[in-house]
Amino acid sequence: MPKIIATAEAENSGAHYSTDIKVHQHMLLADELPDIGGEDTGPAPSDYLCTALATCKVITVRMYAARKKWKVDLIRVKVDLVKGEEMPSGHNTFLCELAVTGELDEAQQARLLEIAKACPVHRLLSKPSDIVTILQTS
Missing domain, CATH: 3.30.300.20 (K homology (KH) domain)
Known part of the structure; x- marks a missing residue:
């Protein structure tokens, strides 16, 4: 198995583009800007x-x-x-x-x-x- 140097998981449960991100024990949020349909709730x-x-x-x-x-x-x-x-x-x-x-x-x-x-x-x-x-x- 190759050595993994980074990892992330992303999950969207239907709240437009707002996406929960998990990196190890850290929880982050991603989204898109309103002009392309997002709600700008995260980067x-x-x-x-x-x-x-x-x-x-x-x-x-x-x-x-x-x-x-x-x-x-x-x-x-x-x-x-x-x-x-x-x-x-x-x-x-x-x-x-x-x-x-x-x-x-x-x-x-x-x-x-x-x-x-x-x-x-x-x-x-x-x-x-x-x-x-x-x-x-x-």
Whole structure:
């Protein structure tokens, strides 16, 4: 059996698009915006995808800075997802903005930018993926 690195379960019981999400012991909620039929009771699935990338970058930069004992006060990452048809490349594109405040010189800031680009979710999203969906019957 292959090693599973992440897991989530989603369940919708008919309340429009509002969907309960279970990740280990954590309960989350997803929905869609009203302009596409949702009720905006939670982030949209694509927002969670941006959230995964943003939080991974923040955590990776924090871990690196702590290991180096660099004085970093705040790490903020904003991620926007743009559909491929909106981009000249034709590729879906994650636009990421990294802001780090603390006592850092230019070389340290540049290194943290490189480290942010090496976070596991960034690497995962940068490679082709296969999605296998099966129907489970009762």
